[in-house]
Amino acid sequence: MNLMPPSTDPNGPLFHKGWYHLFYQYNPDSAVWGNITWGHAVSKDLIHWLYLPFAMVPDHWYDINGVWTGSATSLPDGQIVMLYTGDTYDVVQVQCLAYPANLSDPLLLDWVKYSGNPVLVPPPGIGAKDFRDPTTAWLSPDGDKWRITIGSKVNTTGISLVYETVDFKTYDMLDGYMHAVPGTGMWECVDFYPVSMSEVNGLDTSVSGSGVKHVLKASLDDDKNDYYALGVYDPIENKWIPDDPNLDVGIGLRYDYGKYYASKTFYDQKKQRRILWGWIRETDSEYADILKGWASVQSIPRAVTFDQKTGSNILQWPVSEVEELRSDIVEFDNVKLGPGSLVPLKVDTPSQLDIVASFEIDEDAFEGTVEAEADAGYSCPTSGGAANRGTLGPFGVIILGDKTLSEGTSIYFYVTKGANGKFETHFCADELRSSLAPDVDKVVYGSKVPILHGEKYSLRSLVDHSIVESFAQGGRTVITSRVYPTRAVDGAARVYLFNNATKVSVTASVKLWNMGSADIRTFPLNEL
Incomplete structure (x- = not known):
């Protein structure tokens, strides 16, 4: 509507x-x-x-x-x-x-x-x-x-x-x-x-x-x-x-x-x-x-x-028709992200993008993972966002960020070991630093997302100036972010890969398309 x-x-x-x-x-x-x-x-x-x-x-x-x-x-x-x-x-x-x-x-x-x-x-x-x-x-x-x-x-x-x-x-x-x-x-x-x-x-x-x-x-x-x-x-x-x-x-x-x-x-x-x-x-x-x-x-x-x-x-x-707006693909394969890594990605139109990314954690990293993080129960809205570091996360992308990252919206995964000994994955969108504007809601959204054995951590984000629609694992969990950057606008915006985990390295592969604008105009009724 x-x-x-x-x-x-x-x-x-x-x-x-x-x-x-x-x-x-x-x-x-x-x-x-x-x-x-x-x-x-x-x-x-x-x-x-x-x-x-x-x-x-x-x-x-x-x-x-x-x-x-x-x-x-x-x-x-x-x-x-x-x-x-x-x-x-x-x-x-x-x-x-x-x-x-x-x-x-x-x-x-x-x-x-x-x-x-x-x-x-x-x-x-x-x-x-x-x-x-x-x-x-x-x-x-x-x-x-x-x-x-x-x-x-x-x-x-x-x-x-x-x-x-x-x-x-x-x-x-x-x-x-x-x-x-x-x-x-x-x-x-x-x-x-x-x-x-x-x-x-x-x-x-x-x-x-x-x-x-x-x-x-x-x-x-x-x-x-x-x-x-x-x-x-x-x-x-x-x-x-x-x-x-x-x-x-x-x-x-x-x-x-x-x-x-x-x-x-x-x-x-x-x-x-x-x-x-x-x-x-x-x-x-x-x-x-x-x-x-x-x-x-x-x-x-x-x-x-x-x-x-x-x-x-x-x-x-x-819907598949959205892909008709794509142009000028840029690919980054097997980018190694060590603990605390931040990697800028060069793209031409960073305010209008279709981003598809996947992440892999070495299986050995799950062995011996501490359970203390999960004892209190991780939750995206109460987590404090992407700045809070854990053994297995957060890692993901930062979109609509400026050069100094005074602004930026982080879309990320965070893996914890539950009280039942099983690993749980959370998919989150951190808007806490999305805008310097004083009258904007700045929260962290998200929930758990099922990750099945053998699956990579995958996301797709449609970035459109002040809106980001993000889909995890083929659309099992979805988050729409409404953000209003003041510095990360048009060509001044930046895209980053990040891994803020404390112990593990992550390998990322990313495809980015520039996105054209949808055509929307008044119907010429005088031609009927």
Whole structure:
């Protein structure tokens, strides 16, 4: 969900912009940031975009306070239905229906709101402000009805309500909840979709049965993070059961351990893949955003698959179209990094890069490793960042650094020996020295990442002026960093390899591509 596109800000992202995509944005003509409307854009390749006129604006009593998050469903007869949350005059969250005015229009420029809106209101026991964000619909077991789920809460328990419909105008709420997790608070932007356990392609939302896991995801309003879990869906009982109760929705795995929220997937029928969108918020002050004239951007779209190697998580990876922006590759092979090493890498456009790096530690280094580091339990957010040294880390890359490293964002691995005697790897992004600006959040993000026997430590980072999206081990763990360097800008930025471990040497191999900017401009409507 884009809010406002970067324009003339030299430190703004240039290839993080954002087929056909609806997004919500704030209308600057109302209040400070104004009411939410639905903008829309079109692209043939997910990289080059044309802005289209507003798709929907708050102009009825049932959505006058905002046209909020919604989802589209493509029906077998070619019709498209859009369900979205409206915020009413009296601040009640309701679900509304809209259709394209002209299905023969490939741009779907005009949308018509159903005259009978709203089609759903909060049921008994659900708060007026706790009923929002309908999902894409999937078929019921007998194939004659459609189901959607909507996020909500009861006291502090996050829940997903499920409704059935034939025509998307009238609905029956199914008994109970599809799933509920105590203590997780309000679930918004709920998403629910299947992933194949044996294939690398994505699946249509209605696919179910053997060989399929279902992902249930919720954006937790309390902490503004996106959590997901893998599980099994029983469509007859309308129940979803997590594979691991300790990794349930809201208490376990996250899509992204950085600044990433309100995400949504869709199924790409043409290339048979599931694509994930996410919203990258700002971490500077609201005053700075007003001066810029824009705030927040869309993440690079990611393809989502089941991790067949671990069987316990999904993989997220930038869509292949991103590689069309690459040029001028530079490679550094078998770079030896002794304890305390810092090695600069010469690149032409260090503020717009696609970096792929791998690291190896000598197997002998694991023998006799002290356990004291793990006794207290290592955690990226509380670790103190890349400056704190241990026997087996940290090691990785520093991007958007200046010549003296007064600024720099470190993306790194840190290996510890757990209390159970097993080694654990943490993937972290250290923003503590990312900017000299005083009004910027500077934190350390990250989490554990599974490393299987024989695997190198691998990362990919998309660097885009003030945004870094980093993927460890093929996308098992992902971190989005929103940083605002003041000195490490454009040609003044630097890239470094580092090994801050105290005992071991690391061998690194790196490929760096310069990245072009995504093309995004207003559609020439006068040519229609």
